[in-house]
Amino acid sequence: MLFEVWAPRAAQVGLQLEGHTHPMERDPAREGWWRAAAEAAPGARYGFALDGGAPLPDPRSRRRPDGPEGLSAVVDPAGFSWRREWRGRALPGAVLYELHIGTFTREGTFDAAAERLPHLAELGVTHIELMPVCPFPGTHGWGYDGVAPWAVHEPYGGPEGLARFVDAAHGHGLGVVLDVVHNHLGPSGNHLPQFGPYFTDTHHTPWGAAVNLDAPGSDEVRAYFLGSALAWLRDYRLDGLRLDAVHALRDTRARHFLAELSAAVDALAVEVGRPLFLIGESDLNDPHTTAPREAGGHGLHAQWNDDFHHALHTLLTGERQGYYADFAEQGPHALMKTLLGGFFHDGTYSSFRGRTHGAPLNTLATPSYRLLGYAQTHDQIGNRATGDRLSARLSPGLLACAAAVVLCSPFTPMLFMGEEWGAGTPWQYFTDHQDPELAEAVRRGRRREFAAHGWAEEDIPDPQDPATRLRSCLDWSEPDREPHAELLGWYRRLIALRRAEPALADPWWSATGLSVAADGCLGFRRGPLYVLVNPRDRPAQARLGAPAADGAEVVAAWRPTDRPAADGTLRLPPETAVVLRCGGGRAGPDQPSLGSSRSEIELMQ
Template sequence: MLPRVWAPGAGRVEVVLSDERRALVADGGGWWTHDVDLPHGTDYAFSVDGGDPRPDPRSAWQPRGVHAPSRVFDAMRYTWRSDWAGVDVRGRVLYELHVGTFTAAGTLAAAVEHLNDLVSLGVDVVELLPLAPFDGEFGWGYDGVDPYGVHEVYGGPAALQHFVDEAHARGLGVCLDVVHNHLGPSGNYLSAFGPYFTSTHQTPWGDAVNLDADGSHEVRRWVVGSALRWFTDFHVDALRLDAVHELRDDSDQHVLAQLSDEVAALSASLGRPLALVAETDLNDPVSIAATADGGWGMTGQWADDVHHAIHALVTGERHGYYVDFGSAPTLRKALTGAFVHDGTLSTFRGVPWGAPVPAGTDGHRFVVSVQNHDQVGNRGLGDRPSERLPVGALAVEAALLLLSPFTPMLFMGEEWGARTRWQYFADHPDPELARAVREGRRGEFGGHGWAALYGPDAQIPDPGARSTFEGSRLVRGEIDDPERAALHDWYRLLIALRRSVPELASGDLAATDLTWDGPDDADGPWRGVLVLHRGRARVVLALGDAEAQVTVPDADDLVVAASWGEPVRTSPGVLRVSAPSVTILTPPA
């Protein structure tokens, strides 16, 4: 590797090696370089104008932590064994996991040992929470400071190459969660090199990443380059882009549109599909609109309204951002249009929010879930639905998710109803920072209405305590419980039906509808019978604890393809069901 760094305001730049400093030469455009190649494994750092040595802003390897020198990583040393043609993530079953808590060892190598389990379940794509190096040992990964690197605790960059190769060998795609909207508070040395941030825009983390002010051209290249390398050097199939609404950019071309165009060109060059999936809070279809039409060109985007509509209806929760959710009509709007707030008033935000999804939009462009790292981990106690709901209600949620017209995503352990909490944890070695995070987390407890659910005396876990991290690890022995094993089999069956029945695999929102026999709304958990229409297929979902008889329109010639519970067909088109239960009716094979 030739030492090279962008430092546009510097008068002198040196590369600092273990035993010497070497002056770099100005190379135009604020770049500095040296013509002596550094071999794989060499430790190095950069000093600007005689300042302290700092890690490379494009560091691929930080084996001794984010404050220490970078280490040269030669990605071309790896010999790929899998001949992988790629995967189109739209409509596929995604599986989100956090490397540190997915296994007891908490490494990428250990995660490989469970890839066969995911294949057996029917998963298509594994989505890894952020891997960028951060200060400390454990954390969610959203405080990374080296977006070109892989956290050493997980095994470093070589371990990621091996993981992707092993996943591809099993027919699994890999999606990597990446963060470009901010850097963590500890180990962020970018400002020593150049104008990576701007006070022109503010985000929840302070000054925004500089995408449209002086010097932004190279900052944009730093962002785009960090994304492209995951496709080229690590062979990943998709990137999930964190909170893109905080990428504040008033340029003529938004940085996401630039990224989309460059990824499309790379996909054509590599001859395999590459995807970008945006997490955005805006409920705005601009994210998936073509760049030629002024959109951002994303392959897909998360649609949290679907989660909120299912969760609030099944659990009866109405606090915080669930205030506008929970009714049957709201669930219908979510399942047929992705966005509940599509220009309507958001009571939680206090303003109208969102825009409608254009007619004809493929439902597979929206990634939905009933559990994910945010919706579990950002609860006050990190409790999963399985801690409060009977297993039959979990089966109903699973059917609404996996038989929807969207791209479904599972959260690790969901498939067997894991009862381990997944809490917010962040290991900050700086005691003042750890204190601030701890107090901030407790302050959020009151702001989202969690006290109404847990009680005012609930003890919010300390994010910096190792027990909070350890208590969030999956306990795989849970699946030995017969009830949990039955739920696991149910997930496998639903995924198999989604693959084998065209109506259930379709992303056609116009061919989706929801009817119900029960109240429109309820003060608590909704009780009654829902019928999800998917083309000619029907999914009958009963909630509560009573027996009900329901007429299923146009179902005379349909067969019961699968059920949770024991439905009884009393006459053509009429079912007697006991709640909670799910009955799936499909055309004969």
């Protein structure tokens, strides 16, 4: 087989293969590339020695069986055993489920996670979004400090384990999306700078020097990350990629790396004959992220929408610290704005940033499914001091309200693992750094960060303590007992309703109308369906005028709710959500209104 490596600064390069040295020669067709042919079976260990130094793992290796610092091992993706044909699942109409392999089960492996796939199929989600699986230090961690963007973490099961998991998911009709990190590499085991200018001091990021996307040598660096992305999609038959923190990709070239990547993914989709998509994580609230390339955008197929999360979170929890402040000040109106137009900060002043932020989304040209909506994610839970979920502070009724808003919203819904049954386990920040100094630095940094916000150091979980990871593992006995089982049934009903009702997956914003009551009750329309939410601890009323009241029926309710009375009045129990089918179809002047003894407002057209 042919071994190749880009090492433009080296005067000589040697291939170390199973303890034997093979001189490499320059590739006359590609500047800075070296190559050598040698016989090697799958699993053979190898590395590259630069200018007589110790062998280093291949930057493009598919497997590092001995961890990030160890040598590479030969992998033949063509040798994966696929049992099922897969035509793919597109993003429109999807319901995503974010999953961390290391804590989805206590075993923390692909194979153990695959045993729980029937639960996800019965839940009704369409895609699993795996958190990063590239090699990182130790056994357990979040995965965002990986150092080998082409390889698979060995303790999870390595490349073969990932292939088995994807194949099993496809057998249940589930697509698989992988979270990948292009904006930085972890601090331990990163040997890329020894091979070439993979990083540049031209730009700086929270992690230090930026990945080199626009400085000298950047052509090969861009090709490195682009090739990695395409390899995941092609070799592992993935359906999409979630791109971590794309706002940290510093690129001043005429064609942004994201636009180049999205064009390559679209071309690969045509080549393999199945839909492929990219989802960006961005805090810029920039419409260009998902705007078509021909219109000057980056062409990503979707992006996370933290504004929707913040608006929903503050409404249900009352929190108002940090970036929640602006959302809490606006109350239900913040959620109204996101449901009607996507971004809350669309050029408005952000007190957290001390400046205006974002730009308006063109709702006439941007389908609503291009934004992901969620009540919980790994970030929004794990970056809290104690990793507490919403279930730690909200009643089952309020959790049910959150589910109704997320799963009936115009966005592509995403759940975080265990959310569907109100998991009682936290999801905390944990690491397994093998370098004692690095481990202590992470421990001190975490404690210092939250101590500045008033937390006692002894209350901050130690990221390096194995118990922190164990506390974060899902308890699979919970879904079979109350109150978890009831909430799980509610999630299943809502997801089935979304699948059965075309209006709930309507990609155009014109299908949505919304109004908010002064006391925090809210209602929004999705075609002929009305979602009414009462998060208060006392009853509320919805009044339906003609023609909406004609033939109105309750199609889903968290708590038993009678159909509207003859005068169009519907009583909403405390902490509940109701989905109605109204006879009036799309909203008109006689649409429902929410009211109490103190307030009444109409659903807006």
